[in-house]
Amino acid sequence: LTGQSRRTIVAVLLMLFACWPFVQQQLVIHYRINPWKLAGWAMYTTTTPRGNMNLIGIDTAGERTPLNVRESQELFTARNQYMSSRLTMGLFVDPAPVASALATAHPKFSEWELVVNEIGLARDGWVDVVHRTTYRFARTETGVEQVGVTYSVPTLDRTQ
Amino acid sequence: VEQETPSAPKFPFIDWTSADDGLESERYQALSSFMLVALVCHSGMLLGLDSKLGNLATTVFFPAFCLSALVGLCSPRAKRHCVVASFGITSCWLFAATPHFANHLLLEWSVLLFLIVCRNEPDLALKALRWLIFIVLFHSGFQKLVVGQYFAGEFLAYNTATLANFTDFMGLFLSEGEFARITAMAGRNGTGPYGVNDILFVAMSNAVWIGEMGIAILLVVPSTRRVAVFAALALIASIELGAREAIFGFLFTSLILAFYPKRNGLALWPGLATLQVAAMLAFHFLPELRLN
Numbered sequence: 001l002t003g004q005s006r007r008t009i010v011a012v013l014l015m016l017f018a019c020w021p022f023v024q025q026q027l028v029i030h031y032r033i034n035p036w037k038l039a040g041w042a043m044y045t046t047t048t049p050r051g052n053m054n055l056i057g058i059d060t061a062g063e064r065t066p067l068n069v070r071e072s073q074e075l076f077t078a079r080n081q082y083m084s085s086r087l088t089m090g091l092f093v094d095p096a097p098v099a100s101a102l103a104t105a106h107p108k109f110s111e112w113e114l115v116v117n118e119i120g121l122a123r124d125g126w127v128d129v130v131h132r133t134t135y136r137f138a139r140t141e142t143g144v145e146q147v148g149v150t151y152s153v154p155t156l157d158r159t160q
Numbered sequence: 161v162e163q164e165t166p167s168a169p170k171f172p173f174i175d176w177t178s179a180d181d182g183l184e185s186e187r188y189q190a191l192s193s194f195m196l197v198a199l200v201c202h203s204g205m206l207l208g209l210d211s212k213l214g215n216l217a218t219t220v221f222f223p224a225f226c227l228s229a230l231v232g233l234c235s236p237r238a239k240r241h242c243v244v245a246s247f248g249i250t251s252c253w254l255f256a257a258t259p260h261f262a263n264h265l266l267l268e269w270s271v272l273l274f275l276i277v278c279r280n281e282p283d284l285a286l287k288a289l290r291w292l293i294f295i296v297l298f299h300s301g302f303q304k305l306v307v308g309q310y311f312a313g314e315f316l317a318y319n320t321a322t323l324a325n326f327t328d329f330m331g332l333f334l335s336e337g338e339f340a341r342i343t344a345m346a347g348r349n350g351t352g353p354y355g356v357n358d359i360l361f362v363a364m365s366n367a368v369w370i371g372e373m374g375i376a377i378l379l380v381v382p383s384t385r386r387v388a389v390f391a392a393l394a395l396i397a398s399i400e401l402g403a404r405e406a407i408f409g410f411l412f413t414s415l416i417l418a419f420y421p422k423r424n425g426l427a428l429w430p431g432l433a434t435l436q437v438a439a440m441l442a443f444h445f446l447p448e449l450r451l452n
Contacts (some may be wrong), residue, residue: 003169011171017292037261038259044300044399045307121314125353127351
């Protein structure tokens with residue numbers, strides 16, 4: 001390496017290091033990446049994400065039934081693995097393995113909902129659900145497939 | 161007669177962090193030695209951990225870093241090869257831990273990367289490392305500003321309510337009433353607000369992000385560099401009293417000392433390396449210190 005080419009490499013690396021945190025910041029905001037991770041230098045900016053998942057079975061009449069994750073070891077494992085990844089990689093993590101295990105454990109339903117709640121310190125200084133994703137899955141000819149996703153939080157205000 | 165003038169160096173901003181005191185080569189050697197020990201200590205924290213990473217640390221990373229540090233510190237001629245070896249092992253660790261790797265590990269990997277890329281040009285290595293420290297410090301403060309949970313002390317109050325390390329230290333800056341209110345909430349879902357009315361606590365909270373961004377800028381300006389080093393060390397010490405991430409604290413202290421002019425900062429690396437080893441041992445054998 002010549003002196004000039006070495007300087008070029010150093011400059012490019014420094015610019016990458018300087019710009020990447022802005023990208024990571026957008027990934028945190030829009031895709032719920034863990035702000036403590038992925039080299040954004042945002043440790044101690046907010047609480048480390050924690051969360052939970054509610055499982056709901058929906059029959060052909062539209063009746064909704066809360067389901068117990070512990071009824072199947074496979075479902076329990078799939079849920080835990082998903083939540084572990086989800087709290088780091090946010091919306092990039094595919095919930096399909098959980099839905100598949102859920103459909104196997106509770107086959108009498110025609111549709112299933114996975115509600116993922118991310119709990120943390122909200123902007124108003126309260127500990128609350130800071131982000132909620134509801135995935136809807138249905139049985140199709142090719143298997144269990146995602147048919148919808150909604151993000152109901154953040155839109156709620158405290159008075160509700 | 162036309163004389164050929166030497167071409168101006170590319171990317172002149174790199175030189176803004178130069179030291180110009182003729183000690184960069186010694187700093188490079190000191191930092192290389194420190195990093196070899198730092199990786200032994202960091203991987204040593206994972207020993208005994210019941211996970212894939214814990215098993216890898218016990219069987220591969222820790223022994224390999226120990227060997228690299230031993231050879232590198234005993235043989236000055238082999239040191240540069242040991243830095244490359246430690247970089248390779250750190251890369252494997254980073255790969256194995258992705259995407260859950262800590263920024264601490266990435267910082268170590270980045271320092272080694274610059275030491276290797278600029279191995280024949282210590283001046284350039286130190287300039288690059290000073291910029292890296294600027295970037296880390298500035299972004300740490302800027303991210304806190306953007307997220308906005310330091311303005312009324314919310315984040316530190318939440319930590320005071322949920323983490324014993326913060327309760328011990330930050331509790332000293334809260335009034336009795338606020339301390340009782342915050343700790344009673346214990347971080348449970350639906351509790352709040354965590355914003356605090358104590359002026360001293362709120363001032364300390366805001367001093368963190370303002371300090372990080374401000375000190376980063378002052379470190380780059382040559383005339384304020386010496387003062388900024390002391391301010392940075394005070395900031396690190398105050399953060400670590402709460403966070404107790406001792407290994408990271410000593411690593412960052414060592415990197416900050418690369419800004420200090422003259423020989424004094426250089427003399428401290430063996431002491432900092434010893435403190436890191438002590439912190440690693442304390443992590444395992446004195447759990448009551450609650451080091452992270």
